[in-house]
Every structure is written in C-alpha cells, then in structure tokens.
Amino acid sequence: xxxxxxxxxxxxxxxxxxxxxxxxxxxxxxxxxxxxLLFHPNLDYVTWSGLxxxxxxxxFSLLAFISMAAHAWVGLWTVSTDYLKHTGVRxxxxxxxxxAIFVFLVWGVQVLWGA
Amino acid sequence: MSNLQVSVYRxxxxxxxxxxxxEFQIDTQGRDLMVLNxxxxxxxxxxxxxxxxxxxxxxxxxxxxxxxxxxxxxxxxPLSDVVKDNKLVLRPLPGLPVMRDLVVDMGLFYxxxxxxxxxxxxxxxAPAIERLQSPxxxxxxxxxxxxxxxxxxxxxxxxxxxxxxxFVGPAGLLQAYRFLADSRDNATQARxxxxxxxxxxxxxxxxxxxxxxxxxxxxxxRAIGKIREMLLSNAT
Numbered sequence: 001x002x003x004x005x006x007x008x009x010x011x012x013x014x015x016x017x018x019x020x021x022x023x024x025x026x027x028x029x030x031x032x033x034x035x036x037l038l039f040h041p042n043l044d045y046v047t048w049s050g051l052x053x054x055x056x057x058x059x060f061s062l063l064a065f066i067s068m069a070a071h072a073w074v075g076l077w078t079v080s081t082d083y084l085k086h087t088g089v090r091x092x093x094x095x096x097x098x099x100a101i102f103v104f105l106v107w108g109v110q111v112l113w114g115a
Numbered sequence: 116m117s118n119l120q121v122s123v124y125r126x127x128x129x130x131x132x133x134x135x136x137x138e139f140q141i142d143t144q145g146r147d148l149m150v151l152n153x154x155x156x157x158x159x160x161x162x163x164x165x166x167x168x169x170x171x172x173x174x175x176x177x178x179x180x181x182x183x184x185x186x187x188x189x190x191x192x193p194l195s196d197v198v199k200d201n202k203l204v205l206r207p208l209p210g211l212p213v214m215r216d217l218v219v220d221m222g223l224f225y226x227x228x229x230x231x232x233x234x235x236x237x238x239x240x241a242p243a244i245e246r247l248q249s250p251x252x253x254x255x256x257x258x259x260x261x262x263x264x265x266x267x268x269x270x271x272x273x274x275x276x277x278x279x280x281x282f283v284g285p286a287g288l289l290q291a292y293r294f295l296a297d298s299r300d301n302a303t304q305a306r307x308x309x310x311x312x313x314x315x316x317x318x319x320x321x322x323x324x325x326x327x328x329x330x331x332x333x334x335x336x337r338a339i340g341k342i343r344e345m346l347l348s349n350a351t
Contacts, residue, residue: 012316
C-alpha cells in the first residue's frame with residue numbers, strides 16, 4: 001500500500017482526472033483569450049475592462065484560475081516526488097508551491113472583483 | 116576486416132572502488148552475430164566478466180542489458196540492429212543496483228511484480244474439473260501472458276528509475292492487467308484498490324519507452340490505459 005498525504009486529491013485517480021479536466025478548461029480559456037485579442041486588434045482599456053466586468057467572463061476566468069491552481073498543484077507535486085529525494089526539501093518545496101498557489105488564487109479573485 | 120570495438124561496463128564491488136568501461140577487440144569474421152555471442156567471445160578473452168544468460172533464444176529473459184543505449188535481450192539482438200560505426204557499448208540494465216559487471220539486483224523489480232499478486236484469485240466454489248473460459252475470454256489474455264520478466268521495459272522507464280519502490284513499473288502493470296482481464300479471476304476490486312494511489316499506476320506518463328524496448332513486442336502502455344479505464348468507470 002502506497003500512501004500519500006500532500007497531493008491534491010488524496011488519490012492518483014482523482015489527481016489524474018483533475019489534471020485532464022483542468023487542462024481542457026485552460027485550453028478553452030487560452031483559445032478564447034487569443035481569439036478575443038485577434039478579433040480586437042485595436043483593443044483599448046474600456047473594451048478590455050468591459051469584458052471582465054461581465055459576470056460570465058468573471059466566472060470563466062475564476063474557473064480558469066482554479067483549474068490553473070489545481071493543475072499546478074498536481075503537476076508540481078509530481079515533479080517534487082520524482083526529483084526531490086530528501087524529505088525535508090521535498091516537503092518545503094510542496095509547502096511553498098501550495099502557499100504560492102493560494103496567494104495567486106486569492107489575488108486573482110481580488111483582481112477579478114476588485115476593479 | 117576491422118575488428119568490432121566493444122566497450123563493456125565493469126564493476127566488481129570486492130576489488131573496484133568505482134565502475135569503469137573496458138575495451139575489447141572482437142573479430143566477428145564479418146558475421147552478423149548476436150550480442151550474446153560477442154559476450155561469450157569476450158569471456159574467452161577475460162573470464163572474470165560476469166553476465167547472465169540461459170536459454171540464448173529469447174525465452175528465459177536472463178540476458179536483458181543495455182546495448183548502445185537501448186535495452187534488449189543480448190541473445191536475440193543481432194549486431195546489425197545495434198552496432199553503429201563499428202562500436203558496441205554494453206551496460207547493465209539502468210536504474211537497478213549493479214551486483215557485478217552486467218549483473219543487476221532484480222529485487223525491486225520482483226517486489227513490484229509480487230505486489231500485483233500474479234496468480235488467479237477466485238473465492239467462488241471450485242468446479243469439479245476446471246474453470247472454463249470461452250475462446251473470446253481467452254483472447255483477452257493475448258499480448259499480456261507472453262511477458263518473460265526480463266525487466267527491459269521497467270528499467271527503461273524514468274518513472275521506475277525515480278520511484279522503483281512505489282511505481283509498479285510497466286512489467287508489473289502488464290501482469291496486473293493480465294489478471295484483471297482474466298474472466299476466471301474475481302479479485303478485481305482488491306486489485307484496482309492497490310493501484311489507485313498517485314504512484315503505483317498513475318506515475319506512468321505514457322512515454323512508451325516500455326513499448327519501444329519490449330523484446331516480445333508487448334504493449335504495457337495499452338494495458339496501463341485499460342486499467343485506468345477500469346479505475347475510472349469503477350469510481351465515477
């Protein structure tokens with residue numbers, strides 16, 4: 001029995017599913033933003049902030065941020081368990097990654113709803 | 116006729132402080148020999164060279180090694196398949212502790228195999244003669260039962276190199292699926308539960324090194340995908 005307590009889903013199956021679903025969300029979000037920028041070559045602040053003032057865009061963005069947070073947690077946790085053999089170093093790395101993800105997520109929410 | 120330049124990994128823990136490469140010149144007389152023949156010819160020059168071999172026809176799985184950077188069975192690998200610029204570099208299977216020269220300690224590899232409980236488990240009453248299987252059910256085992264446990268696949272897998280104590284590796288997972296797919300086995304839930312954590316199966320990143328090196332032409336990546344499908348349909 002292999003145990004694990006610092007990965008996101010507490011299970012390889014759920015981590016694997018989270019990784020794939022979040023990848024799809026991030027791909028859709030990236031495609032949307034790139035397409036939006038291509039269709040608005042002379043983009044100004046009013047149009048850009050108008051886009052982000054709409055509720056659906058805020059929901060879509062928050063979904064993308066949460067997907068990014070989950071994707072990064074699963075991915076970097078995997079990298080740390082592959083390459084960092086010293087338990088103290090590995091745990092410290094995981095703690096820093098999770099803290100950074102938390103900070104960026106809260107900051108993202110503040111940016112989306114603060115403007 | 117130029118001689119084949121063979122470079123062989125040497126390490127005797129009783130006398131050497133570190134491994135080193137030893138050079139040999141082998142006259143093949145222009146024949147396309149198997150790599151194992153070359154090792155036998157080297158052994159005639161230097162009897163201290165240690166390597167495993169038994170059946171010399173790709174059935175026993177003893178002489179898995181790394182030949183010019185690719186894992187395979189020395190006995191069924193012709194020189195024409197691996198030799199480049201008249202040079203041949205022979206190393207032990209990567210990732211496992213070297214006991215001596217080309218002989219590695221397969222303990223971790225077997226431990227993972229044992230963990231997969233590679234035998235039929237069925238808690239229903241045994242029939243008078245035998246558990247029958249339809250030809251279609253038997254067909255599902257093709258491409259799974261042929262594994263000879265040579266370890267060429269698992270030792271070519273970076274995930275197995277980094278976590279050989281936790282990641283089962285392609286060979287063990289192929290065998291896990293061999294019993295999951297067997298209609299006579301009903302320990303499916305217990306087998307799946309053993310594989311659900313982030314390491315045992317999910318450390319597979321699908322790079323398919325295992326498929327590229329398998330001397331029997333098997334496809335552990337596909338078996339791993341099938342187990343993942345079983346886990347997913349079991350849990351959603």
